[in-house]
Amino acid sequence: MVKQDRAVRTRQAILAAAAKVFEDRGYQAATITEILATANVTKGALYFHFESKEHLAQGVLAEQDQRLVVPARHSKVQEVVDTVALHAHRLQTDPMVRAGVRLSLDQQATELDRSGPFLRWSEIVLGLLEEARGELLPHVVPSETADVLVGSFAGVQAMSQIISGYQDLDRRVSQLLRHILPNVVLASVLATVDLSAGRGAAVYEEASRAATAPERAVLTAG
Amino acid sequence: MVKQDRAVRTRQAILAAAAKVFEDRGYQAATITEILATANVTKGALYFHFESKEHLAQGVLAEQDQRLVVPARHSKVQEVVDTVALHAHRLQTDPMVRAGVRLSLDQQATELDRSGPFLRWSEIVLGLLEEARGELLPHVVPSETADVLVGSFAGVQAMSQIISGYQDLDRRVSQLLRHILPNVVLASVLATVDLSAGRGAAVYEEASRAATAPERAVLTAG
Structure with a gap:
């Protein structure tokens, strides 16, 4: 469970770094090297979660419609x-x-x-x-x-x-x-x-x- | 009049080239050198019409709401x-x-x-x-x-x-x-x-x- 928590945290740290680099540079100019340096994780950890720049981008794209759920309403x-x-x-x-x-x-x-x-x-x-x-x-x-x-x-x-x-x-x-x-x-x-x-x-x-x-x-x- | 026509044509050729380069590369990566090569005009001609990359971009931005006018309607x-x-x-x-x-x-x-x-x-x-x-x-x-x-x-x-x-x-x-x-x-x-x-x-x-x-x-x- 502790191990899984750490994996979740690592994945989130990588996504947060990717989000920052994509926002600063745009997709085309962003590099995995810069995302690695920003996330401060090992290359192995990054490739364990995301196999390419495109997968990193899809991960960032997917975050926007996840997480917070609107409470049920009468209407x-x-x-x-x-x-x-x-x-x-x-x-x-x-x-x-x-x-x-x-x-x-x-x-x-x-x-x-x-x-x-x-x-x-x-x-x-x-x-x-x-x-x-x-x-x-x-x-x-x-x-x-x-x-x-x-x-x-x-x-x-x-x-x-x-x-x-x-x-x-x-x-x-x-x-x-x-x-x-x-x-x-x-x-x-x-x-x-x-x-x-x-x-x-x-x-x-x-x-x-x-x-x-x-x-x-x-x-x-x- | 002929001279003015040519100036208008040169300006349009430069704007068309700038539009193409901005669309291919994005604003950040676009260079005046590439716009010059695409437009096939002299550096002097380009700078006569547009003093910087930003002016070229503003020229392209301005084109979209110009030219064709909608005919008057009853409503x-x-x-x-x-x-x-x-x-x-x-x-x-x-x-x-x-x-x-x-x-x-x-x-x-x-x-x-x-x-x-x-x-x-x-x-x-x-x-x-x-x-x-x-x-x-x-x-x-x-x-x-x-x-x-x-x-x-x-x-x-x-x-x-x-x-x-x-x-x-x-x-x-x-x-x-x-x-x-x-x-x-x-x-x-x-x-x-x-x-x-x-x-x-x-x-x-x-x-x-x-x-x-x-x-x-x-x-x-x-």
Whole structure:
């Protein structure tokens, strides 16, 4: 068990180093040598966990939709909103999430398949929307709405990062949801949904408290 | 006049070369030497038009919101839709537009101010929405809607490029507009607006025909 804990910690240290190097250099210019030096682990340890630069990048990309889970809500639409708001909050506070999102938009990473995060996020949102079926307007096609939410979020976060260094991200995400959800959600449901800009931070606090001790340890390592 | 034509052609050749090199290498790794070789112009000619790599990049960034103008419509909302659809069409067909959009999302271009295209597009869309005031729902704040449209478009195009190489861009943009506009535009107006996926190509044809001869010459050079 102790050995496994150490393996988990080593893996997280390597991913954190990879995230930093990918963010500083971009995928193309990043080297395993620099990731090794930043992680301060042996070559053997790194290759035990990740066999190539591409695997390191896929590891960083995969981190953004893992770990924190949004608490169950009375309204499934609120869970959609909380998932989006929590992701926006983690973008501002978690270097690993930020590196994953930036890597997924790294246009010089031509040999890296960057579709994964988009497809996984679409699936997560689609799953929530399908569970929310009874709260949605009858014309809604959940797969289309999921794609629109994921794609538009990617752009709104990029615009916020470029214009304000994420200072206005919560406001922009809230405005995005206010433009899309009234055309997706029954008015009677939407009236009960909290779309305010501070939602992400509140959900993060709640989800962190709800996490069990070992999960919290992983969280802090990120 | 002949001399001026040649200067315009040289400037366009340099910008086209810069667009290609920025797209191939990313901003950080691109060099003026490679742009010079690609453009096949003298160093003197290049520095006459652009004094630095940053000026070349700003030149490429500026091209995406210039040139083709959407024809006037009976409904101003249709002009908003046509502007978005035309931009999506040019992303697929005009290397200069594509390079500009990709450069604006190039995260390694840390010393390059990439806010310009976002701010200019927001202003263009805001101007159209203000003219469309009488066609909009009373709660709409045009500046917020303009920002949401510009930000979400940036993400939807990136997602389309990553997942399908722009094969599904028209469909995704049409879905984005169908999700946002019913919450922005009076239903009676929206019923008359063409949001179909083929709109961009049709508007491009029309705008190209409407362009005067010298403007068409610039278009072809792009």
